[in-house]
Amino acid sequence: MFLLTYSWGEGHYRGYYELHLNHHNATAYYYGYPDIQTRNSNEHLSAVFTVQSGANAIQRPIGGGIVGFGSLKNGKSNNHTL
Numbered sequence: 001m002f003l004l005t006y007s008w009g010e011g012h013y014r015g016y017y018e019l020h021l022n023h024h025n026a027t028a029y030y031y032g033y034p035d036i037q038t039r040n041s042n043e044h045l046s047a048v049f050t051v052q053s054g055a056n057a058i059q060r061p062i063g064g065g066i067v068g069f070g071s072l073k074n075g076k077s078n079n080h081t082l
Contacts, residue, residue: 013069015046025059026051032069046070 013032020027028049034042046069050059065075 013044013046015043024053044068 014036015030015032018029030046031043032046047067052059061075067077
């Protein structure tokens, strides 16, 4: 049986990932937009995911245990308002 653990979820904002690669790790930054109907620069950093070199899983705790938006399993969410 395959068990999937859901560690971070953010279903309100649409956004994009920015992937940074180097010899030591791979880091993905998720940026979300509160309003996608108009052109604006109100993006915010929602979460950061890191995979260390040689590892095959996201480093725990995700985002150091704190995310800007969304829900984090066993962590804290700041849920800022813009």
